[in-house]
Amino acid sequence: MTDTARDMAAEAAAGPVAPPTNRMVITLLALIGFFVASYLWAHNAGLTGPIVCGVGDCATVQSSEYATIGFVPVSAIGVLGYLVLLGLSFAGLQPAHRGSRAIGALLLAGSAGGVAFSAYLTYLEAFVIHAWCQYCVISAILITLIFFASLPEVARIRGSGT
Amino acid sequence: MSRGEERRQARESGSDMKKFYFLFGAVAVVGVGVVGFNVGSGMFGSAVSEPIELDLASDEELVALAQGVTRGDPDAAVTIVEFGDYQCPGCASFALQVKPQIESMLVEPGGVKFVYYDFPLISIGHTNAFLAARASRCAADQDRYWEYHESLFRNQARWSGASTPAGAFENYAADIGLDGSDFKACLNSDKYADVVTANMRLGQRMGVTGTPTVLINANGQLRRVNNYDYQSITSAIETMTSGGPASN
Numbered sequence: 001m002t003d004t005a006r007d008m009a010a011e012a013a014a015g016p017v018a019p020p021t022n023r024m025v026i027t028l029l030a031l032i033g034f035f036v037a038s039y040l041w042a043h044n045a046g047l048t049g050p051i052v053c054g055v056g057d058c059a060t061v062q063s064s065e066y067a068t069i070g071f072v073p074v075s076a077i078g079v080l081g082y083l084v085l086l087g088l089s090f091a092g093l094q095p096a097h098r099g100s101r102a103i104g105a106l107l108l109a110g111s112a113g114g115v116a117f118s119a120y121l122t123y124l125e126a127f128v129i130h131a132w133c134q135y136c137v138i139s140a141i142l143i144t145l146i147f148f149a150s151l152p153e154v155a156r157i158r159g160s161g162t
Numbered sequence: 163m164s165r166g167e168e169r170r171q172a173r174e175s176g177s178d179m180k181k182f183y184f185l186f187g188a189v190a191v192v193g194v195g196v197v198g199f200n201v202g203s204g205m206f207g208s209a210v211s212e213p214i215e216l217d218l219a220s221d222e223e224l225v226a227l228a229q230g231v232t233r234g235d236p237d238a239a240v241t242i243v244e245f246g247d248y249q250c251p252g253c254a255s256f257a258l259q260v261k262p263q264i265e266s267m268l269v270e271p272g273g274v275k276f277v278y279y280d281f282p283l284i285s286i287g288h289t290n291a292f293l294a295a296r297a298s299r300c301a302a303d304q305d306r307y308w309e310y311h312e313s314l315f316r317n318q319a320r321w322s323g324a325s326t327p328a329g330a331f332e333n334y335a336a337d338i339g340l341d342g343s344d345f346k347a348c349l350n351s352d353k354y355a356d357v358v359t360a361n362m363r364l365g366q367r368m369g370v371t372g373t374p375t376v377l378i379n380a381n382g383q384l385r386r387v388n389n390y391d392y393q394s395i396t397s398a399i400e401t402m403t404s405g406g407p408a409s410n
Contacts, residue, residue, distance in 0.1 A: 017175075018174065018175050018178065019175055019178050019179055019182065021178075024178075024182045027182075027186065028182075028185060028186060028189055031186065031189050031190060031193065032189060032193065034193070035193030035194075035196065035197055038193075038197050039196070039197045039200060042197065042200065042201045043200075044329075045329065093179070093182070095175075
């Protein structure tokens with residue numbers, strides 16, 4: 001039996017499952033992260049005015065060579081990453097997928113990858129660029145919170161939680 | 163699980179989802195509003211990219227507001243004046259081919275200064291020229307006007323047709339080592355919109371209709387040079403300073 005078939009069989013056996021609270025939290029955090037990254041992306045594309053920054057030096061960070069990987073702005077990677085997490089967690093709230101182990105595993109892996117990437121960017125800000133962008137810091141906090149909110153998925157993947 | 167418990171659980175589940183969708187909608191509305199406002203103000207709002215209304219009572223006030231950018235000894239006896247447009251290909255040729263000769267052969271030895279006035283030709287569809295002129299003034303704030311001036315002309319083909327050239331202007335500023343934050347703050351404002359507009363009005367009062375327009379001021383005379391190559395300019399200067407009849 002495939003994982004998906006096993007998921008569906010388990011859900012059918014368990015009856016109606018309450019929407020997982022952790023996935024609600026992930027969806028909301030990912031939505032906020034999506035807007036933060038979108039704002040930075042719009043700035044990279046020259047669509048905004050001067051970057052709104054109360055603390056730190058976003059302009060230095062955003063104009064540094066580390067603001068892009070090849071031709072791809074880091075903010076665009078952020079937009080895509082948050083969008084994937086948003087889509088997964090939103091799907092995982094629908095009645096048919098509330099017990100899905102596959103979605104749980106993808107959320108856990110995705111947020112762990114996001115934390116690792118964010119840690120690398122934070123390292124660059126602290127030790128290489130020597131400037132802080134508050135939006136990057138907010139994004140780092142958001143992805144860390146998303147990772148913690150994904151931890152209950154471990155129990156769901158093992159089959160003991162809902 | 164009994165049928166009653168199932169119904170109760172389904173009701174609670176539906177109520178939780180309603181609260182969640184309400185929160186989701188609220189976050190989405192705030193997010194779209196904040197990002198949309200910033201994008202909107204960046205594209206259409208704060209960066210002034212067209213001439214503005216000037217409330218000037220007299221020509222003296224216009225002359226006082228209009229400011230050319232000078233290269234060379236401010237007290238030089240001869241002044242070469244250019245009215246230029248950053249989107250004009252002829253101005254790019256002049257800036258990259260003729261002006262370097264003027265600088266090395268006439269301005270640096272002394273006795274001649276070069277003054278550039280903005281004359282963005284908005285009327286013929288050079289829609290980015292006014293913003294480019296303002297951008298060059300923002301570079302002047304950081305004492306790098308001429309490097310930026312040349313950078314704009316060198317890259318003219320790249321930004322000239324762009325729908326939003328501000329990003330390109332910021333990149334050129336970064337390329338010559340300007341403080342990005344200060345430059346952006348200046349560009350995305352109305353700073354120098356009055357000066358650039360005044361330069362245009364001054365040019366119009368002086369009969370400038372196209373660019374580049376090169377004028378020479380020497381011996382109390384102001385003459386237009388019809389051909390803007392180096393030879394024509396030096397010939398005009400020689401004629402004007404020797405007191406003979408003007409060739410142009």
